[in-house]
Amino acid sequence: MRRLMTPRFSPLEGGLFSSVSKADVGEGAGELIKAGVDVMAWADPFFPDPSIPASVQTVMAEAVASGLPSHYTMPIGSADLRGVIAGKLGTRNGITADPSRNILVTPGSDSGLLYAMMPFLEQGDEVLVPDPSYPSNFANCRLLGAVPVSVPLRAEDGYQLDPAALEAALTPRTKMVLISHPNNPTGTVFRRDTLEALARFVVAHDLILVCDQAFEDHVFDNIEMVSPATLPGMWERTVTVFSVSKGLGLSGFRVGYLVADDRIMDVLYGGAVNVLGATSTLSQIGAAAALKDETILPAYFDILDRRRRLAHAAFSAVPGVRMQMPESGILSWLDIRALGTATEVSAHILRTARVLVNEGEPYGAEGAGHLRIVHGCFMDETRAVDAYSRIAGALQLLSRDSQLLPA
Amino acid sequence: MRRLMTPRFSPLEGGLFSSVSKADVGEGAGELIKAGVDVMAWADPFFPDPSIPASVQTVMAEAVASGLPSHYTMPIGSADLRGVIAGKLGTRNGITADPSRNILVTPGSDSGLLYAMMPFLEQGDEVLVPDPSYPSNFANCRLLGAVPVSVPLRAEDGYQLDPAALEAALTPRTKMVLISHPNNPTGTVFRRDTLEALARFVVAHDLILVCDQAFEDHVFDNIEMVSPATLPGMWERTVTVFSVSKGLGLSGFRVGYLVADDRIMDVLYGGAVNVLGATSTLSQIGAAAALKDETILPAYFDILDRRRRLAHAAFSAVPGVRMQMPESGILSWLDIRALGTATEVSAHILRTARVLVNEGEPYGAEGAGHLRIVHGCFMDETRAVDAYSRIAGALQLLSRDSQLLPA
Structure with missing residues (x-):
């Protein structure tokens, strides 16, 4: 029945009739996990180890025992959670938000991201998307009939826009x-100067900014984390997408939230x-x-700050691998063009090291010859x-074969 | 920024700048619940009383204590749940489904319903929708650029298509x-003959059927519950939408699932x-x-069978109210045209009985002068x-004022 589908959907492949490389399609990584492979291809902090903090477990256990979470909240989210989020937005993002006018809770930030884009995009509209970035940033445009236009980020600019x-x-x-x-x-x-230039561009050309801040919680080296919605002229034309998946390590909860001006939010509430x-x-x-427990983020911050250094030390020591020190979060981004294509190198890592990593191509044209490795696992x-x-050992083998290393 | 939105979204109202009558928009019923009003306007079985069965509480408490549900499942749903669903589809729906090729778990059946429609609908496509039916059946078409075309259901036909x-x-x-x-x-x-005629129509005109079976679990009076996907020629052109919200009384869990042929499912898995x-x-x-515990449905069946009789006895006794005995589920549908408009009568019930019920208009043009009352509450x-x-007392007052009753 693909012939009855729109051209926006009919090209999609879920792995049932062809093999697909994306880890999040069809059974994807599920089969590999069963086969004992370490999966470092989900942006899922601490996967697969237990990671619901004790304070959160206590509250949830009480809720289960009450028998009450069988019932819906309002579609826009519970008043309690929206209130907590408003507090966090004030303290941590510098955003003054009314919980009943500016916040919409979503079942994860994936559906939140698509919904943030949906009201604005008409067939043929163009969306500027930094490249590389999250695969959905490109795919969502196509699903909505719009055209993603790549804006390359260069390693030599430190990947600044x-x-x-x-x-x-x-x-x-x-x-x-659309930025992540x-x-x-x-x-x-x-950086602030980059975002100020972006804001001037968005205002000057009467555009909408959708800003996905799923990874905002762990920004290292005292780099300032600026929310573009706080910049002059931007509040009324920005939809910001947030999540508890990454910072709080609660991806399986599927809780995200959108924040926007009430004139935008009236429409988002309506649908x-x-x-x-x-x-x-x-x-x-x-x-x-989890948002109320102020001990969680600092504890995870320290763990993940150490992890990025360990990952960077391991991967960047391999001749032929180029990698910058991650400024945030749980992800390593490796330029492995000297060692082969991303398909070749990731297959070699899977075979030799028994680890699934992400090929770079789904992250945009600039992702060719790159790997994404979720070093924030475990x-x-x-x-x-x-x-x-x-992984480093597997890369070393390729490096030697490529004569980048003395045998 | 409504001016930058598409005509599909810009008319939506979330209650921030105008009052909206739908209970599920903006804070909607939330404010009334806080004010102590009984809400019988959510299709949420047993609301607001505790209703997570003990067997389900035990399993969930263990899962919380394990700390593991912090992590994602595959986007298509956990293999365990899909396996359980496949068993249920075989036993209860007569559908033979491969858990890895025909089942997609969704965060509730609302997003599932929209997603079932999304791949097929192009700007200007027409969707035949029985009227009255679920408001989303009309609204989802518009959000996707399609045109819902009402197909009236008549009380004198027992609301058969x-x-x-x-x-x-x-x-x-x-x-x-699109049917519910x-x-x-x-x-x-x-009924089977209605659905067979529908199937012949769908096949003859090369259409897609989306069938929302959210209320399939409680069908009374030994009426046969036929899944249209099992009828000749229909498997390859039907997407069936299911939910654990209604039958198992677990609306707050937000778990639904789509079932379809693998050629359709490949696309749905891909997106x-x-x-x-x-x-x-x-x-x-x-x-x-909950699906594994075979004691839940029969227990709820008996409760809800009794409730519909009690509700029918109370409401249909009021002169000027016309109501048929519900054949399924938790809903009473009242024709109150003799007493006033739905807006007038529902406002009177809210004021006099302190109960929120649904006005009929959002359910389609045929819903004018009707009320939906969720008698499956509590x-x-x-x-x-x-x-x-x-509620009956409040209706009696109107009935007397309308001189339908001797004073």
Whole structure:
């Protein structure tokens, strides 16, 4: 029945009739996990180790025992969680938000991201997307009939967005700029001057900014984390996408939230039941508990700061691998063009090191010859470091074969 | 920024700048619940009483204590839950489904319903929708750029779908038929002969059928519950939408599932991470436990069978109210045209009986002058019957004022 589908959907492949390389399609990584492979291809902190904090477990256990989370919250999210989120937005993002007018809880930030884009995009509209970035940033445009236009990020610029590249990509059909900030997969935190230039561009050309801040919670080296919605002229034209998946290590809860001006939010509230339904009540209770516990983020910050250094030391020591120190989060981004294609090198790592990593191509044209490795896996640091070593060992073999190393 | 939105979204209202009557928009019923009003306007069984069965609580408490539901499942749903669903589809629906090729778990059936429609609908396509039916059946078409075309259901036909009315609504732009079966709000279970005629129509005109079976679990009076996907020629052109919200009384879990032929499912699997993300891991664990516990449905069946009789006795006794005995589920559908408009009568019930019920208009043009009352509220039968009495008392007052009753 593909012939009855729209051209936006009919090209999609779920792995049932062809092999697909994306780890998140069909059974994808599921089969490999069963076969004992270490999966470092999910942006899922501490996977596969237990990681619900004790304080959150207590609150959720009480909720289960009450028997009450069988019931819906309002489609826009529970008032309690929205209140907690408003507090966090004030303290940590510098955003003054009314919980009943500016916040919409979503069942994870994936559906939140698509919903943030949906009201604005018409067939043929163009969306400027930094390249590389999260695969959905490109795919979502196509699903909505719009055209993603790549704006290259260069290693030599530290993967900062180049205002001149934005201007060069602008056409009369440009409707939106869509960024992940910090960026997935590069971990880049866009600096204030970059974002101020972006804001001037967005305002000058009457565009919408969708800014996915799923990775905002762990920004290292005292780099300033600026929310573009706080910049002049941007509040009324920005939809910001947040998540508890990454920072709080609660990806399985599927809780995200959108923040926007009430004139945008009136429309998003109006369609919430149709597009999103509502978010799991128990997950909302757990997310509120996690946001309230101020000990979680600092503890994870220290763990993940150490991990990125260990991962960087292991991977960047291999001749032929180029990698910058991650500025945020849980992701390593490796340029392995000297060793082979991403398909070749990831297959070699899977075979030799028994680790699944991400090929770079789904992250955009600039992702060719790159790998994304989720170094924030495992709660157990020994296991994480062992996996880094096995990956590095596999890369070393390729490096030697490529005569980049003396045999 | 409405001016930058598409015409599909810009008319939506979330209640921030105008008052909206739908209970599920903005804070909607939330404010009334806080004010102590009984809400019988959510299709949420047993609301607001505790209703997670003990067996399900045990499994969920263990999962929380393990710390593992912090992690994602595959976007298509956990293999365990899909396996349990496949068993249920075989036993209860007569559908032979491969858990890895025909089943997609969704974060509730609302997002599942939209996703089932999304691949097929192009700007201007027409969708035949029985009227009255679930408001999203009309609204989702508009959000996707399609046009919902009402196919009236008549009280004198017992709200069965009339094949002649389908034929009359057909145009060259017709792409899909979208039904809720059993129907929300009328509770109607479409009979085998009706569905066979529908199937012949769908096949003859090369259409897609989307069939929302959220209310399939409680069909009374030994009426046969036929899944249209099992009828000749229909498997390859039907997407069936299911839920654990209604039958198992677990609406707050937000777990639904889509079932379709693998050629359709390949596309739905391919876009799952973009459109849906994944479903709460803990909710999936709870849903699997609930589906495995074969004592839940029969117990709820008996409760809800009694409730519909009590509700019918209370409401249909009021002069000026016309109501058929519900064939399924938790919903009463009242024709109150003799007493006033739905807006007037529902406002009177809210004021006099302190109960929120649904106005009929959002359910389609045929819903004018009707009310939907969720008589399946409350675990406590005394409280339920008290609410029915208060509603009936409020209706009696109107009836007397309308001189339908001697003063």
